[in-house]
Amino acid sequence: MSYDFSNSKILVIGDLMLDIFYYGKSFRESPEAPVPVIEDSDIRNILGGALNVANNIKNLGGNVSIIGMLGEDKEAQIINDLLEKENISNTGIFKNKNFKTISKKRIFSNNIQIARIDKEDQNYKFNFTDKDISQIEKQISSCDILILSDYNKGFLSENLIPIIIDIARSNNVKIIVDPKKLNFASYKGASIITPNLKEIQDATGITIANQKHLIDICKKIVNEHDFEHIVATKSEDGISIISKTEDHHISGKLVNNPDVSGAGDTVIAALALGLSVGLDIYSSANIANIAAGLVVAKEGTSVVSISELKESV
Ligand SMILES: Nc1ncnc2c1ncn2[C@@H]1O[C@H](COP(=O)(O)OP(=O)(O)OP(=O)(O)O)[C@@H](O)[C@H]1O
Numbered sequence: 001m002s003y004d005f006s007n008s009k010i011l012v013i014g015d016l017m018l019d020i021f022y023y024g025k026s027f028r029e030s031p032e033a034p035v036p037v038i039e040d041s042d043i044r045n046i047l048g049g050a051l052n053v054a055n056n057i058k059n060l061g062g063n064v065s066i067i068g069m070l071g072e073d074k075e076a077q078i079i080n081d082l083l084e085k086e087n088i089s090n091t092g093i094f095k096n097k098n099f100k101t102i103s104k105k106r107i108f109s110n111n112i113q114i115a116r117i118d119k120e121d122q123n124y125k126f127n128f129t130d131k132d133i134s135q136i137e138k139q140i141s142s143c144d145i146l147i148l149s150d151y152n153k154g155f156l157s158e159n160l161i162p163i164i165i166d167i168a169r170s171n172n173v174k175i176i177v178d179p180k181k182l183n184f185a186s187y188k189g190a191s192i193i194t195p196n197l198k199e200i201q202d203a204t205g206i207t208i209a210n211q212k213h214l215i216d217i218c219k220k221i222v223n224e225h226d227f228e229h230i231v232a233t234k235s236e237d238g239i240s241i242i243s244k245t246e247d248h249h250i251s252g253k254l255v256n257n258p259d260v261s262g263a264g265d266t267v268i269a270a271l272a273l274g275l276s277v278g279l280d281i282y283s284s285a286n287i288a289n290i291a292a293g294l295v296v297a298k299e300g301t302s303v304v305s306i307s308e309l310k311e312s313v
Pocket residue numbers: 195196197232233234235236237238239252253254255258260261262263264265267288289290292293296
């Protein structure tokens with residue numbers, strides 16, 4: 001098996017975010033409200049959303065380009081600094097001063113999360129000119145695999161998705177989607193979608209009773225929307241790969257005290273890299289499962305390196 005992804009070119013399109021972590025110590029309750037008074041905050045900024053997918057690709061040794069939207073605010077500046085540090089190009093990213101860069105600030109007191117402050121603009125209208133679309137087309141035509149990292153924050157609009165999928169298909173580029181929209185029909189024409197169990201339940205309105213039930217539901221979805229595969233992520237139970245005719249299952253690895261945030265981003269990044277070097281979907285999903293198992297074992301980090309992956313396979 002080849003784990004040299006140095007020639008792989010993956011394009012990630014989606015919702016770009018900044019994750020901000022405030023870690024503080026607290027020794028007393030505030031006299032003003034029943035909340036802790038936090039001293040000495042340690043602040044950590046991390047690439048989030050589609051940017052975390054890109055960061056995972058880079059750390060696994062692949063080449064990555066990103067398309068999404070940033071504002072012209074301090075959060076965008078922090079993101080650009082982080083991208084520079086990781087040696088990830090930001091040239092495909094749209095900038096608009098009217099757009100508020102999406103951020104999620106998590107506040108921890110004595111290592112317990114006590115609040116989250118989100119900054120985003122639900123009403124921003126994404127408009128793309130013909131010139132923007134031809135820029136996007138240029139990037140899609142020169143990549144090996146296209147990832148749509150949809151956090152349903154607006155960049156991947158119902159208008160833009162079919163345009164992107166059409167361009168990718170006419171360039172013979174495989175499309176993998178991490179879906180958050182309730183209607184999977186939005187992703188019609190994609191090759192693979194990687195929902196977790198909750199996303200499958202939310203999209204279908206069906207509560208999954210057991211493994212056989214999951215297979216039946218996923219077969220229905222692939223038939224209905226003409227996907228090649230669903231790569232269903234099942235937290236500690238691993239990954240199931242389901243097509244119109246087949247189903248294949250990879251068990252999860254037992255991890256004590258898992259830190260699961262971002263595991264789905266690691267899955268889609270590793271899956272894309274596996275496919276980009278010609279591995280089949282099962283071997284690629286196997287690598288993705290191993291990589292995600294490594295990432296959940298780490299506290300506070302959401303990427304794995306290629307050397308860590310090689311040691312574990
Ligand atoms: N507790 C766990 N123990 C072992 N492996 C895990 C655990 N949780 C997640 N994983 C690994 O990570 C993969 C993705 O996890 P999950 O199904 O929770 O995705 P997700 O909900 O999209 O994650 P995210 O938190 O990034 O949104 C799993 O398929 C598995 O490989």
